[in-house]
Amino acid sequence: MTAAAPAQQAQEQTMAPLPLPSPARSTLFLTLEGIDGAGKSSHIEALEALFRAQGRAVVRTREPGGTPLAETLRHLVLEQTMDALTESLLIFAARREHIQQVIAPALARGAVVICDRFTDATFAYQGAGRGFDTAVLRQLERWVQARSEADVNGPRAGEAEESALLQPDLTLWFDLAPEAAAARLAGTRVPDRFEAQPVEFFRRVSAGYAARAAQTRRFARIDAGQPRDVVWAQIEATLRARGLIDCAE
Ligand SMILES: Nc1ncnc2c1ncn2[C@@H]1O[C@H](COP(=O)(O)OP(=O)(O)OP(=O)(O)O)[C@@H](O)[C@H]1O
Ligand SMILES: [Mg+2]
Numbered sequence: 001m002t003a004a005a006p007a008q009q010a011q012e013q014t015m016a017p018l019p020l021p022s023p024a025r026s027t028l029f030l031t032l033e034g035i036d037g038a039g040k041s042s043h044i045e046a047l048e049a050l051f052r053a054q055g056r057a058v059v060r061t062r063e064p065g066g067t068p069l070a071e072t073l074r075h076l077v078l079e080q081t082m083d084a085l086t087e088s089l090l091i092f093a094a095r096r097e098h099i100q101q102v103i104a105p106a107l108a109r110g111a112v113v114i115c116d117r118f119t120d121a122t123f124a125y126q127g128a129g130r131g132f133d134t135a136v137l138r139q140l141e142r143w144v145q146a147r148s149e150a151d152v153n154g155p156r157a158g159e160a161e162e163s164a165l166l167q168p169d170l171t172l173w174f175d176l177a178p179e180a181a182a183a184r185l186a187g188t189r190v191p192d193r194f195e196a197q198p199v200e201f202f203r204r205v206s207a208g209y210a211a212r213a214a215q216t217r218r219f220a221r222i223d224a225g226q227p228r229d230v231v232w233a234q235i236e237a238t239l240r241a242r243g244l245i246d247c248a249e
Contacts, residue, residue: 018104018147018166027107027169028056028244031118033209034174035202036195037181038224039231040116046232051112054245059106062116063094067101070094078192084132091122092140099144099166119145120171120212120219125194128208129201141165170242172235173213174224178202 030047032040048058064074073094077087095118106113119141127134145165146152155164178199185195194201213219220238224231239245 018099027110028112029103029107029115029166029168029170030112030244031115031120031168031171032174033117033120033124033171034176034222034224035124035178035181035205035209037185038174038176039184039228040172040174042228043232043235044114044116047114047235050236050239050245051114057106057109057111058114059102059111060114060116061098061102063098063118063121064091065094066098066103066115070098073097078194081193084126084130085136087130088122088126088132088137088140091126092144095119095122096144104166115168118168118171120168120173120209123212124205124208128211129194129197129205131204168218170238170244171219172238173209173219173221174231175206175209175221176224178206180225 028051032044032047034040044060048060051058063070064077065071073090076082077090077094082090103113103115122141123134123137126132127137142154142165143152145167147164147166150156151159151164155161181202182199185191189195213221220242222231222234222238226234236245
């Protein structure tokens, strides 16, 4: 153990500021969102390869999960019956751990972070899908995603709300009709607690994503009902249009 260890331990016990670069520095935190079966995971490897081909370091991860503790919490959330507040607390606990251990350090060293689901999924699934109080979710979001302790109770004077919290720079929203998603998933895997929900649940989740997409420019809607190559072409076009990959083929 080094001499620095006790100080480090003490820091870990407080709500230490996230080790993030200033928002001005070029970082890229990219999230993939959409209902179960929309095609997120099918494109994540190619996305990673695309950024690596541009010379960027990439960290590919997922939520809930991304660290051993957060994966344990994921397992509980996907397999155990619980009320919506318990579920939301576990998801945000997993997110806190994931941000501190993986996402923030990766962004601080300049890596592109590609994350399969993030907080938009909590608003869509627990908020719109389960009907849980979004004001509570917003409070949890603030506690967990505040860039510093000073931001926990709201942005500081002159600070924009968006820059007070860690948020994705771009969210690729795979929009697919719930019936089409269910048809894609049929017979491919044993459904978890969410995948086993009826189509009406996914209609509400879809509406939740649509509502969030309407609120922020960081959402890019991908028509996920198209064949894979067309979906991929939309992803590439989105990244180019936002200046996130080189324009040359
Ligand atoms: N454009 C497409 N056309 C047809 N089938 C597709 C397309 N994209 C993905 N699929 C198939 O649909 C199924 C679901 O895709 P995938 O696992 O990528 O969805 P997902 O959004 O990651 O779902 P989940 O949220 O449950 O992890 C897979 O069997 C995949 O092969
Ligand atoms: Mg997936």
